Amino acid sequence: MKCRKCGTSAVINMRQHKLALCGEHYVEWFAGQTERVIEKYKMFSRDERILVAVSGGKDSLSLWDVLLRLGYQADGLYIGLGINAPLPYSDASLEMTHKFLASDVWRVASDESRVTDDGDASPAIRNSQFAIPNFTPTLHVVDVPATYGKSIPEISREKMRGQGRPCAACGLTKRYVMNRLAHDQGYTVLATGHNLDDEVAVLFQNTLRWQLGYLARQAPILPASHEGLTRKVKPFCRFYERETAAYALVRGIEYIYDECPHATGNQMNFHKTLLNQLETESPGAKLAFYLEFLRARGEGAFTLYNATETLHACEICGQPTSAPGRCAFCRMWDVSRVVG
Amino acid sequence: MKCRKCGTSAVINMRQHKLALCGEHYVEWFAGQTERVIEKYKMFSRDERILVAVSGGKDSLSLWDVLLRLGYQADGLYIGLGINAPLPYSDASLEMTHKFLASDVWRVASDESRVTDDGDASPAIRNSQFAIPNFTPTLHVVDVPATYGKSIPEISREKMRGQGRPCAACGLTKRYVMNRLAHDQGYTVLATGHNLDDEVAVLFQNTLRWQLGYLARQAPILPASHEGLTRKVKPFCRFYERETAAYALVRGIEYIYDECPHATGNQMNFHKTLLNQLETESPGAKLAFYLEFLRARGEGAFTLYNATETLHACEICGQPTSAPGRCAFCRMWDVSRVVG
DSSP, X not given: OBOTTTOSBOSEXXXXXXEEEOHHHHXXXXXXXXXHHHHHTTOOOTTSEEEEEEOSSHHXXXXXXXXXXXXXXXXXXXXXXXXXXXXXXXXXXXXXXXXXXHHTTTSOOGGGGSOOTTSSOOHHHHHHTTOXXXXXXXXXXXXXXXXXXXXXXXXXXXXXXXXXXXXXXXXXXXXXXXXXXXXXXXXXXXXXXXXXXXXXXXHHHHHHTTXXXXXHHOOSXXXXXXXXXXXXXXXXXXXXXXXXXXXXXXXXOOOOOSOOTTTTTOHHHHHHHHHHHHXXXXXXXXXXXXXXXXXXXXXXXXXXXXXXXXXXXXXXXXXXXXXXXXXXXXXXXXXXXXXX | OBOTTXXXXXXXXXXXXXXXXXXXXXHHHHHHHHHHHHHHTTOOOTXXXXXXXXXXXXXXXXXXXXXXXXXXXXXXEEEEOOOOSSSOHHHHHHHHXXXXXXXXXXXXXXXXXXXXXXXXXXXXHHHHXXXXXXXXXXXXXXXXXXXXXXXXXXXXXXXXXXXXXXXXHHHHHHHHHHHHHHHHTTOSEEEOOOOHHHHHHXXXXXXXXXXXXXXXXXXXXXXXXXXXXXXXXXXXXXXXXXXXXXXXXXTTOOOOOSOOTTTTTOHHHHHHHHHHHHHHHSTTHHHHHHHHHHHHHHTTTTGGGOOOOOOEEXXXXXXXXXXXXXXXXXXXXXXXXXXX
């Protein structure tokens, strides 16, 4: 398989796009596609400060990398969940994140700025022509056990009486911490690395039960509907998981391969295997499922179900909540005064 | 596994209902469920003459059987499609249909009317207590090659220039013939044997592409929206395929096992295998997908997309059509005068 642009060996073949590319042109294509999605869904501008939620995985580190190379003011937020059994998952994830930042892979090296022999700018330059000179991103780290006194598995065991996975407690905590830090530090936009496979698995799950309220709220961009909330965006929502993995690989980004030990064998992963069979049988099926959904949503198919909740400030932390009195986070964590 | 009703050996275990039953109680349960669906969706009454579309398969023959035993005036319509290569599929299907009618399995035998030793009516009696005495159903047979001059594979090859499967031509022809005969013979309702697996596969297909117009029209009952059209109902829409097969088996109904040779390996069947994996992982998932869809539909989720087409009479056959001049059937078959 040859690169369509230059005829050298391709590193990836994207059947749904009928497009094979070499490493250099793939990185260029990937950055261009990201930029297109950011513009298409009006996610953010170069004047805004962006907070990228980084987990140490391929999606979020690639997102941070590509945003920096495209010249966005992108800082990172790592949330330490205290998931370190049976393996030090959280510790290893943080290490990968620090490594990425220290590696300088995201920095546009000065020799990349030179024009190539044939007078044409190299792809690396074209990709990074907007990169901000001398911008050094900040990594915010919020360690949940250090800040709130318990790890995610601990609080979940306590609150769920040992029933079920800690994923619900984890999701609630991460949403809270992300939103809180973004607000406190003055970020107007929070970017997550959700890829197409993630989005399609959630869409599939909500469709299987026809949860129209959830369908109404699934989108590449969720505006800040209330003072104290931050706009949420998913610039990778149209990339297959293998495409973000290929980007990380070609760019030399080291990332944590393991998924969270608590996610192994969950329903979402089972649905992903079903959807992968569908994709193998019919390349592009997942992308079509997602894009046709967005089209239907854009036409107002779910507007009726997009109830805007009345929010008020949590009596403890001041974050917007639909619950009376304390928000779900402060209730779960038994918070009686502001911490963190 | 024991029958929940009587403790003898069960013939079927329905995981999604947590219900195992012996043959006798299964037949009783199956008839009761059919009756419930007919009533719930207001499909038809015992005063109406019902036309059952029979193919010689387990679903349609079981449907005809159970309707007769429940005391409905159910006649049959067999459409000969002329699909006899590589195997005599159509001929064998017609033979099975004739066999069913001749077998008298559907007739309530007089000894079943006797009360059992313990003074209780047997399940067979309870099921058939409404059966119409001395009612003998009629079987209408419309042979497509004899009536229109060509078999379905022939007309399809001619019109499609050998491209693709004949399923589109077949569907169009069957819909036309069913509607036409129902109308000409004064049937107010047309019943088909579509089971839950069929309905869910169609629903899945339409959902993958978010075809909201199709979603708006998928229902257990489609009212006769226009003079000349017949109400269409699917009394088996809540039965899994294995449940209709089990009913046919227990009732001793012989049916054609093979599916249409043209359907082998089609996308619908591929989707069915995916959905079967979902069902195995989570029993009841298919039923929930379908019922939650009906709930959403009932709440008006797709009402916007339920465009009522303006129909007029086909200039050849007089059947309602949205096409100008001749209807799609008369165009495909190059009909210039009424036949059949």
